[in-house]
Amino acid sequence: MSRSASDSDLDEPLGRSRAPFRRLRERWHARHLDEETWDDLEETLLLADVGMPTTTRLLDALRDRARHAGIRDADDLAPLLEAEITDELAEQPDRVLHTNPGQASVWLLVGVNGVGKTTTAAKLADAHQKRGERVLLVAADTFRAAAADQLESWGDRIGVAVLRGQEGGDPASVVFDALQAAGARGVDLVLVDTAGRMHTKRNLMEELKKIRRVVERFPEALTEVLLVLDATTGQNGLVQAREFTDAVGVTGVALTKLDGTAKGGIVLAVEAELGVPVKLIGVGESAADLVAFDPAAFAAALVG
Ligand code: GDP
Numbered sequence: 641m642s643r644s645a646s647d648s649d650l651d652e653p654l655g656r657s658r659a660p661f662r663r664l665r666e667r668w669h670a671r672h673l674d675e676e677t678w679d680d681l682e683e684t685l686l687l688a689d690v691g692m693p694t695t696t697r698l699l700d701a702l703r704d705r706a707r708h709a710g711i712r713d714a715d716d717l718a719p720l721l722e723a724e725i726t727d728e729l730a731e732q733p734d735r736v737l738h739t740n741p742g743q744a745s746v747w748l749l750v751g752v753n754g755v756g757k758t759t760t761a762a763k764l765a766d767a768h769q770k771r772g773e774r775v776l777l778v779a780a781d782t783f784r785a786a787a788a789d790q791l792e793s794w795g796d797r798i799g800v801a802v803l804r805g806q807e808g809g810d811p812a813s814v815v816f817d818a819l820q821a822a823g824a825r826g827v828d829l830v831l832v833d834t835a836g837r838m839h840t841k842r843n844l845m846e847e848l849k850k851i852r853r854v855v856e857r858f859p860e861a862l863t864e865v866l867l868v869l870d871a872t873t874g875q876n877g878l879v880q881a882r883e884f885t886d887a888v889g890v891t892g893v894a895l896t897k898l899d900g901t902a903k904g905g906i907v908l909a910v911e912a913e914l915g916v917p918v919k920l921i922g923v924g925e926s927a928a929d930l931v932a933f934d935p936a937a938f939a940a941a942l943v944g
Contacts, residue, residue: 649931650941653923657904660684661943668714673706677714681721688905688942689874694912698724722939728908729935732917737892737932738863739829744776744822746830746861749894750848750884751868753836755877756896756922758787760868761833762794763922763930769800773828778818779804780811780851781835791833798927811835812850819858830861838880845887852888866919868894869910874903878913885914896922899929904942907933 651658664684668677678699685695705720739745747764749757765775777795779788779802788804795802803821805814815832822830834851837844855862867890869877884890893910898921907918918933 650923650937653899653929654904654938654941656900656902657688657898658942660687660902665715665718668717671714673711673714673717677717678703681717685905687902689903689909690905691875691878691909691913694728694908697912698728698908701728718943722944725908725939725943726936729911729938732911735892735917735919735933737919740860740863741828744819744827744830744858744861745863746819746832746855746858747864747866748832748834748848748851748855748862748888749866749868750834750888750890751836751870752838752880753784755836755868755870755873756894757836757868758790758794758833759925760866760894760896760920760922760930761791761831762798762800763927764920765795765800765829765831766798766927767930768829769798774826775800776818776822776825776827776830777802778815778830778832780815780832782807782809782811782814783835783837787833787835811847812854815851816854816857819855819861823858845883848884848888864891864919865889866892866894867916868896871895871898871903871906871921872901874901874906875909877906878909881910881914885916890914890916892917892919894918894920894922894930895933899923907938 664680682699702724749761751757761777765777769775777791777800779791781787782805785807792802803818865888867884869881893916895918898904910918921931921933923929923931
């Protein structure tokens with residue numbers, strides 16, 4: 641992406657999530673490792689929205705590590721915690737954003753309104769165009785003119801072409817037209833920003849499935865379905881996320897707004913509970929604020 645995820649890059653955006661772990665480490669200083677240490681850690685992980693099942697598994701594994709390492713001081717637990725979080729995240733092996741070189745690859749961005757789909761599509765467009773790729777943005781929300789307007793204004797700002805359909809038109813046919821245009825124009829990457837209205841949930845899922853089927857008429861074109869999730873909604877976001885993973889076969893998560901929340905632990909819950917890798921994290925509102933997710937850098941920024 642626009643930035644590589646070195647630890648120091650993430651320290652500041654993850655500041656709010658990091659603070660409780662900082663305080664924890666201050667409390668651990670010069671203390672023996674005892675049950676209170678474990679209780680404190682459990683509370684902090686739950687506050688960070690890691691969620692009960694993942695917290696329990698993490699703590700069990702960490703107790704084993706601490707026992708094997710013969711740890712007696714609470715201070716010495718910190719590096720083990722960082723390693724455990726990194727290992728937990730390493731269970732998702734594939735964080736690559738896939739493309740099929742030599743043809744137009746399509747990435748669908750799905751998720752409920754307000755999570756940051758349009759912004760993330762624009763950030764991706766900017767990053768890939770800067771690498772020399774030909775990029776096309778597609779506004780597939782024909783329901784809300786404001787959504788397409790917003791994508792167009794991003795397109796103007798970053799200098800990427802935007803295709804939109806008629807208001808109230810069939811989103812799947814907008815996508816079909818866009819893919820034909822992409823083929824004709826020698827586009828490398830097509831980023832499709834979809835609708836996210838939740839009050840007519842069933843229709844939305846049917847609409848997304850239809851878009852998916854249309855893309856699949858172009859062999860090998862669809863290489864990513866990215867579920868955009870807002871980190872500030874924490875555990876609540878996971879319920880909605882499941883509806884998308886069930887309906888459209890998600891290949892990766894873009895977790896936005898990690899800069900504005902203390903719920904950074906949600907990364908762990910997303911992967912454990914949805915079984916889908918977090919591939920991208922959003923750490924701000926500008927085009928450059930999108931980072932390829934790296935487990936070790938994340939663990940270091942959160943608890944290191
Ligand atoms: P959509 O309805 O899913 O397309 O969401 P938008 O892309 O319109 O984003 C909704 C709001 O979230 C906008 O104000 C964005 O600037 C903001 N936003 C998106 N991503 C991030 C992020 O990573 N960090 C922060 N702080 N704000 C973000």
